[in-house]
Amino acid sequence: MRTIPFTDARANLKQVIDNVVNDVDVTLITRRDAPNAIVMSQEHYDSLMETVYLLRSPANVAHLERSIKQLRAGKVKPHKLDEADT
Incomplete structure (x- = not known):
């Protein structure tokens, strides 16, 4: 800054x-x-506001926390975004 x-x-x-x-x-x-x-920049501001909006929801926060725990535990399998979830 x-x-x-x-x-x-x-x-x-x-x-x-x-x-x-x-x-x-x-x-x-x-x-x-x-x-x-x-x-x-407006792009930076918009990104921050989107993050604030998403973190207002306790369900979103809980999902994010679970995902981070899975990542740290090595339980995440990388895949491309265009691949269908199986």
């Missing part, structure tokens, strides 16, 4: 936006007498 003062961000806004989009990163914009802000 990059950190940049507000005055620099304002003077270089295009560069700040290009950096977060091209590098799939976020930038923290600091302000002296006000709360800070984060700049990120």
Whole structure:
């Protein structure tokens, strides 16, 4: 994560936006007498919101936890996504 003062961000806004989009990163914009802000690409934001949405469901969380346990226990068999489950 990059950190940049507000005055620099304002003077270089295009560069700040290009950096977060091209590098799939976020930038923290600091302000002296006000709360800070984060700049990120829409793609990054959408991905985070999808994760938050999926983790709101206790059933999804439980399924994910079971899947991780199976992976760590070596009970996962790799297959291609286009293969039918058997």
